[in-house]
Amino acid sequence: MMKSLTIDAAKCTGCLQCELACSFEHEGVFNPAKSRVKVFVLHDTGRYIPYTCTQCSDAWCASVCPVEAIESDRETGVKRVIDSRCVGCKVCTIACPFGTINYNAASGKVVKCDLCGGEPACADACPTGAITFVDAEWTGYGRMKAWAGRTDTAAQAQG
């Protein structure tokens, strides 16, 4: 089942629970600096924007990797760094135009959101629903309904 992280920045209160949860899930410590989701705090407008990899279909990170260390999961669409292959060359960190894959000097490898293997800790931790993990089938059904509505109208117009 395809699911994707959906971010509704208007609901974000800047509590940073997502950053702590991400850091704990992946690194075993509560350290926002090690989080793969980052809440940008825009003081001038009072906005909070949670920000992480969208698992985009371009996957610049995967296509530029010289040693095939970033794999795209055919079922879930997740782009995952395979630590045992990553040499730490960092070329993905400048090639990703979203800046959502970063070098971790402690491990000598790059890190990015991997949707926690299907249960994103950030979405679980978010108390306001600003980060949700949405069933892509549901959005697909929504699209189908909209399409069915259009074809119905077309059929009626012809009839």
Next chain:
Amino acid sequence: MQHVIIGAGPAGVTAAEHLRRLDPAAGVSMVAGEAGLPYARMAIPYLLSGRIGEAGTMIRRDPGHYEELGIRVLCGRARKVDAAGHTVILDDGRKLRYDRLLVATGSSPSAPAVEGLDRPGVHTCWTLEDARRIVAAAQTGSRVVLMGVGFVSCIIMQGLVARGSGLTVIAGSSGRMVRSMMDETAGGMIRRWCEARGVRVLSGDRAVAVEDGPAVRMESGETLPCELVVVATGVKPNVEFLDGTGVTVEQGILVDARMRSTVPGIYAAGDCAQGPDFGSRSRSVHAIQPAAVEQGRVAAFNMAGRDLAYRGGIPMNVLDTLGLIATSIGRWQGAGDGTWVEDGDAYRYMRLEFEDDRVIGAINVGRTDHIGVIRGLIEGRVPLGVWKDRLRADPNRVAEAYVAATR
């Protein structure tokens, strides 16, 4: 339809895979200049530092990958191309007929004007074979002299130092490090960082000859006895075999946005190609991994009869010099409207260059978070609005600016 690709680096491999997918009935042959499976030169510094073995340098992990896809991999080097006869002639006399030819031959080290580079103990650092020789020669306590202070020199220092070698680097008359990618401030930081880690950086002097020993004789008269000399003073594109074809070569093989050379049926991609720049009519050799992969993809689409235009390349590099990470991207030299902040003691530096309402280039030292947004800002031509003044006051807010301007 016969597609022939000369070269098995990232551009060649990417093109071969796309051609197979786009044109299932066609023959796809890839000529590799070195024995063994295609490997990534980008991984060599990590082989030198002992972090990975040779298996870790392979472009594709599965040894059966090419065979499974029906990509024929031949080992050989192109000696000549008969453009009228649509034939590539390899150095062993084999002939390959093509309907579409992709030249993805990359580049090779260019030798500096120094005598005695053919002596034992002198190596370039470009191929897997070079790396094997350097690993064998750089033993604990051995003294290494590194000629050149470009990207390759800086990125292999970790490997040379990790092997316990005393390291002397010859920086040339100016002493500027990585001058094609870094400005004076960033280059100066990299130099101080190296010196603080025990690397001797020589400037205002140049190597004249390598003598027996080996030992490097400098113009000043100083002699540097050592066990190993590594030459990394730049590269030149591999294009000699195209002489007589009519293919126009300037700094590289001149190609248009569809990776077509000036001769019909012949395409080029990667380090040997001089392709369109982003946002300009000029064409440059972008000898970087992202451009190689993208150009390989674009070439394959057009060779397979699909129309796909390259949107133009921008320079982008990330350099790790003994653990100091520096990036440069776009037109960092600027167009007269730039800003920077610098903390020399902390080895931190951020320079941003603007044109009108947009970012056109940047240099950074010491930062690794969200650095990719700079590419996003440049290639997305993101209008900065109120963020331009904020960035002028503090260019380190670049990720915040990107998120605010695009979300």
